[in-house]
Amino acid sequence: MNQKTTASIDERKAALRAQALGARAALGADIRAAAAEAIATEGAALVAREKPACVSLFVSVRGEIDIGPLAAKLAEAGVSMCLPTIVQKGEPLVFRAWAPGDALEDRRFGLKEPPASAPEVTPDLLFVPLAAFDRAGGRIGYGGGFYDRTLQKLRATGPAMAIGLAFAAQALEDVPVEPHDEPLDGVLTENGVVTFG
Template identity: 50%
Template sequence: MPIDPPPPGDRASLAQEKARLRGEALARRAGMGDAARAAASAAAAQRVPAILGPVSGAAVALFAPFRDEIDTAPLAALLWEAGATVALPVIVGRDTPLLFRRWRPGDLLEPVGAYRIPTPSPEAPECRPDTLIVPLAAFDRRGHRIGYGAGHYDRTLAHLRARGPVRAFGYAFACQEVSSVPAEPHDEPVDGMVTEADHLLFGG
């Protein structure tokens, strides 16, 4: 069901609430410590096959972890072993959907942009993913997520979903869960969520 646009005065309140929830969830994530994050990343990867099902021949987009995000390297290893094509996102422009390029075992990733996010080489082939593993700052159990404020994944999911079936699953630590994310019309929900503690499907 479409979400009605909030009145202009409410938009500022929603932005403030999202900023508060984002800050609190990221503080909890930072407080985990390196050893706990590594263990949780490995545990979360083991939960993904149950929610994805068979992936042989499918294209799955991951993300290269930034700062203290959940590490996707253990998941990439599982996907390659299962016969999936793995891709990583490339930021094309501020208001442009993400592009995805194939990432093969052994491929070197190049730090790109102001945040030096590891990115496939421009020579890596482009790839349209069947499934996206989506980063986030905070999430709830209705399928809503809070990103980092740039809107890259909302634009990307809207673009891909307008052109055919695609699945999207949030991927984060359990400590990033919040009771309720305030949703706006432009927010694209995820179809499921995977953490080290649980895996959830939304929307039936």
């Protein structure tokens, strides 16, 4: 892929990202609360079916769908959970054990992460944040490539199911996909879960 093609894909992704994030930002508080409860119910049912050893969640920031109710349901069911931590730009994420109520530390970009003292673990089901998605498993993140690198590393050594968490308003007809983009196995919105392939 040449530089011009890469630049045009990056520009298209940036425009689609802005479109989807604008739609997300326009959602009212009542829709957001109902969506959080809906993904909690569906997400807990998905985890019960898949029976993963460890589930990765994320701390919602900047208008992302609230994972609090889902985390609470998983904790009630005794599911082992973790959160991602950014170690270094350009590197895969590292996951540290976490449960609702555990201490978190403030990081850049408004992120909250477990402290370095929390045990490092390897999830086999990841609920993934995103800016936009399509119905074929394409995902547009926030531009850092962290989840692409992480999923590539995890999938090279074992199963790693990636389920995007988003509002239905973040769906797009078609997301441009590059060779390094790792596909989602499904997306969970307030309308339920859609799985791919």
